Amino acid sequence: MSLPPTTGGPGAGPEPGPDSSSDGDRPARPVPEATVSRLAVYLRVLGELRESGVETVSSEELAGASGVNSAKLRKDLSYLGSYGVRGVGYDVASLQQRLQGELGMDHRQSVALVGVGNLGLALAGYAGFAGRGFPVSALFDVDDELVGVDINGIRVRHVRDIPEACAAGGVTIGMVATPGPAAQAVCDLLVQGGVQSILNFAPVLLQVPDDVEVRKVDLSVELQVLAFHVARRQGAGGSAVVPAEGREPSETNESVVS
Amino acid sequence: MSLPPTTGGPGAGPEPGPDSSSDGDRPARPVPEATVSRLAVYLRVLGELRESGVETVSSEELAGASGVNSAKLRKDLSYLGSYGVRGVGYDVASLQQRLQGELGMDHRQSVALVGVGNLGLALAGYAGFAGRGFPVSALFDVDDELVGVDINGIRVRHVRDIPEACAAGGVTIGMVATPGPAAQAVCDLLVQGGVQSILNFAPVLLQVPDDVEVRKVDLSVELQVLAFHVARRQGAGGSAVVPAEGREPSETNESVVS
DNA sequence: GCATGTGAAGTTATTCACAGCG
DNA sequence: CGCTGTGAATAACTTCACATGC
Numbered sequence A, B: 001m002s003l004p005p006t007t008g009g010p011g012a013g014p015e016p017g018p019d020s021s022s023d024g025d026r027p028a029r030p031v032p033e034a035t036v037s038r039l040a041v042y043l044r045v046l047g048e049l050r051e052s053g054v055e056t057v058s059s060e061e062l063a064g065a066s067g068v069n070s071a072k073l074r075k076d077l078s079y080l081g082s083y084g085v086r087g088v089g090y091d092v093a094s095l096q097q098r099l100q101g102e103l104g105m106d107h108r109q110s111v112a113l114v115g116v117g118n119l120g121l122a123l124a125g126y127a128g129f130a131g132r133g134f135p136v137s138a139l140f141d142v143d144d145e146l147v148g149v150d151i152n153g154i155r156v157r158h159v160r161d162i163p164e165a166c167a168a169g170g171v172t173i174g175m176v177a178t179p180g181p182a183a184q185a186v187c188d189l190l191v192q193g194g195v196q197s198i199l200n201f202a203p204v205l206l207q208v209p210d211d212v213e214v215r216k217v218d219l220s221v222e223l224q225v226l227a228f229h230v231a232r233r234q235g236a237g238g239s240a241v242v243p244a245e246g247r248e249p250s251e252t253n254e255s256v257v258s
Numbered sequence C: 001g002c003a004t005g006t007g008a009a010g011t012t013a014t015t016c017a018c019a020g021c022g
Numbered sequence D: 001c002g003c004t005g006t007g008a009a010t011a012a013c014t015t016c017a018c019a020t021g022c
Helices: A033-051 A058-067 A070-078 A092-102 A118-125 A128-133 A159-170 A180-194 A219-234 B034-052 B059-066 B072-078 B091-102 B118-125 B127-131 B160-168 B181-193 B220-234
Strands: A088-093 A111-114 A137-142 A154-157 A173-177 A197-200 A213-216 B089-091 B109-115 B136-141 B155-156 B173-176 B197-200 B215-217
Touching: A033 A058, A033 A070, A058 A070, A058 A180, A058 B197, A070 B215, A088 A154, A088 B173, A092 A219, A111 A118, A111 A159, A111 A180, A118 A137, A118 B118, A128 B072, A128 B220, A137 A159, A137 B155, A159 A180, A159 B173, A173 A180, A173 B034, A173 B220, A197 B118, A219 B034, A219 B173, A219 B197, B034 B059, B034 B091, B059 B089, B072 B181, B091 B155, B109 B118, B109 B160, B109 B181, B118 B136, B127 B136, B136 B160, B155 B160, B173 B181, B181 B197
Parallel strands: A111 A137, A111 A173, A137 A154, A173 A197, A197 A213, B109 B136, B109 B173, B136 B155, B173 B197, B197 B215
Antiparallel strands: none
16 A cells, blocks of 8 residues: 555666667757647647647737736747747748647547546547547446447447557557546556557546656536635635534545546 | 736735735744645545544644645645644644634535536536535526536526625635636626635636635646656657647647646 | 847745654 | 654655746
């Protein structure tokens, strides 16, 4: 029960070298993690601009539409090299292409979704995925009622088929939308199938090998951060608490997706 | 088209003083933003520990179960004051209570959800919300097919009722799960209804007054960050790109939830 | 002239390492 | 003696401000 946290090694010490992959070439251009998330945002905005027929944008404009300030945007883009023209701005089409390349959109990304319950169904049907280059191409569940059912033209398969199906289908990204208790087992199956990137919606900490990347989306955490700010605004400073008429938080904590 | 970004002022210059609010009292305990998100995670883990009958945890254990290192956890908790016992650890129950207070769980949090489509339905039924103190208490949509329908015992109302219903129901948090183009209008209605915290699932940047807090959950961005790491691993360093057999990203970009 | 690209300064967050207390 | 709480050191990220080049 005391396994090491996400990133770190077994506990020995800090990692030996900055990059252990055998490529050996360039120091693998260090794009800061914070920058990567924003690149994805810029890419969407560029898509919208392109549809609107805009051919060129300044850092100021693109930044404004992305919700960041222009200096940050320029610094972010500078990690990819110079793709702007001084005194003019950026060419929308070519910057878009550059970002797509950088964000791995030139590799085919194949997404598998495990857990076709409440949330899973929504994710399976989420137009934003297919529309942005991440078509969900495989569905899995344990429920016999669901296995065999067609959703958006994709047949739900049993989770036991995950390793084989993922390996065969070249799945690069797995999404885990199962109840918490099932998540780790499912994750292991995905890893077994060669999946190296996992988006986890289950409220648990997934344990994975060092070469697998996990991102977690925790909706309750998002709400709680908002609740914090609500409390901050209303309750002001005090430490004493208002009893919140007639209802205590109580220890209810069933957790987990449906 | 050149509205100022989220936080900053009109753009004149740096703010005059460190704190311009008129409270004047304590510097309003500065809990770092990054810490707040983690407090929510600790709170969940504490709930699980409590259910397991654990009465005391060390920073090491709690940190491990939360996916952070122990120093960070201790520093995070230190912003709330000393609630641990040296040489022993933390009392699970009292720490849980303390965190609940800090995260606004002692105020009643009432959540309104706008957009009962694909994703909205899933969110409405997400057990994790109700179970963790965030019951969705109001549903809204524009679709006449949906208005009037009962979902989990809650009747869907028309979006035009948002201002009145939110004000009357004391809604503190609004969730926007509409298609992108509708999001801003919906957001305005929520703000009109007095909602000061919004969780936005639509792929657009919401424009709100300074006293309203918005958090954005963008699933495509999450996938793209993962895709970036996939590409980084496989494609290695090179700048030149593999044409990805037979399919270009193309300019398809319909975006938006169903 | 004008907007990019970038060193340098500033800010925020993480980690270290150890004093202090039960 | 063990584990918390925290100042100090480090690292990551952001913002500033201006040289650079079209």
